Amino acid sequence: MPSTTLRRALVRSLRRPPWSAEAWRDTRFIAAGIPMAVPVWLAVTESKLLIAVLAVVLTCTRPLADAQRGRLRSLYGVDVPPPRPGDSPNRLLGRLRLVLTWRQAAYHLVVGPLLALGAATVVYLWGAALVLSTVFGWSWLLPATTGLREWPVQLGLTAGGVALAVASPWLAGLAAWVEVRAAQLLLGPDRAEQLEQRVEEIAESRAGLVDAVDAERRRIERDLHDGAQQRLTSLAMNLGLARRTFKDVPPEVMQVIVEAHEEAQAAIDELRDLVRGLHPAVLEDRGLDAALSGIAARAPLPVRLDVELSGPIAPTVEAVAYFTVSEALTNVAKHARAKQVDVSVRTTGDRLRLIISDDGVGGADPSRGTGLTGLRKRAASVDGTLSVLSPLGGPTTITVELPCVL
């Protein structure tokens, strides 16, 4: 893979004439790295400075790295993300222990100066190319005794200068490419950190998506509630009034009115169920506790409900809890042949724990039952967990743990 990248880089730079904008961008970029390496070079040549420079570089790895990142971004358009800040209670010592610091230190102390050396060479070659290729232009300034005034020599030097001028953009491009790679490897996040960041981004975007879906459900619910449901109620009321008032209409007409009235009432009930399935208004207005007692009351079997909530719960999590209890009770009514269900909902720390237990026949298998799989997926959508304890013969206990806040 690096070889193809390299080849592509070579092809690109060979196509690049020395007067092109890219050639100057590469050169400008690598040249800007030279001053930063000067202290290290001095330290290497002057051993008295070594300790001081080492100390400065090691304590200033972060600002130095930031400066390098700034150079990459502003002069080369490459964004090297900073590594994740490590948790270091003991600031300096803690930072020194971190691997990322050593990667950065390696960059500032070894790789950076070497790259800068390369960059200095390239800059030097540019200069040489300029000087040599223009030898005809200035050689007359030199004393006549100099061999440079011989035209075969001048021709050779010019040819050499032109060759250097052709080679320099190529070398500058190569040096820039090496710099970018080195910076990405040593100054950017390593693989584990990249993955960690990615996971965080994905988790964030998923939470956003879940919230967006929830908000959309609520909007639809509100629209139905304030619009269609009111109209239907009004219609049914008028039909009911007609049914009550028109005593002397032909029986077939009354029949039509009665049917229409009953249809309208059935439609209200259906719409109500639909709205409840989307997002119950009571959940938003009165909270989880009130909404849960509504489900428990509508359940076709006796439900004992115990809700104890402390602290804030994210609306999305409330919705997940609501639908989990609702679906779990439907499941129990369908399969468990239970006489009684106990639902306990409480917050413990920053978790919301739902326990739904019935005295039914048991044997619920979360790996097969689609209902339970759906519940598990719902819990997982907010990073929650679901566990089922259901021996054959019962009883069944479903425990769901959700984070209170996303």
Add this chain to the structure above:
Amino acid sequence: MRAVIAEDSVLLRVGLVKVLEAVGYEVVAAVGDAEELLAAVEEHRPGVVVADVRMPPGFSDEGVKAAMVIRRQWPEVAVLLLSQYVEERYAADLLATNTSGVGYLLKQRVANVDDFVDALQRVADGGTALDPEVVAQLLVRRHRDPLEKLTPRERDVLALMAEGRSNAAIAASLVVSDSAVAKHINSIFTKLDLPPADDSHRRVMAVLRFLEVG
């Protein structure tokens, strides 16, 4: 009887006016929010108020709050609350002020005009009318102690009592005789430890006991 209606949805408000007038009420005011409602009650002193729970500006429980003010300041005015959904705490709040002449129904019940008028009449006559869904919710709330002693049949009877039904209506709905209902009710009074006194008062007490447990 004179009535005041408070409902922010124009469609329903007009419908309610029509229904009430059709069954012989005189609608003296039909308003859209709680403040106007209180002003209308102050001005007209109606026999009964029909009010939506959710009203502007907050769209939360303005109706309940207004109802409590009305029950405190003008105890002779009966109040029937309509709600989009059941919230038993509204019922509990409402009944905490006074147990007679109050009602709490799901909004959709107005579609069944006969039932609605029936409930309204009960409330206007100083009785109670609780929506069956409210009663069902009250039943699931951690009832331990006294209510645990009731038999399922007695709980059914108590639930219907809480809705505000008469003995005859309870008997009809459970398909039993009036005397059987009376027997159940007596047994409920005994189990809930309610002293023999004015019978209708004890009914209210039983319903209250029901609410308190929640």
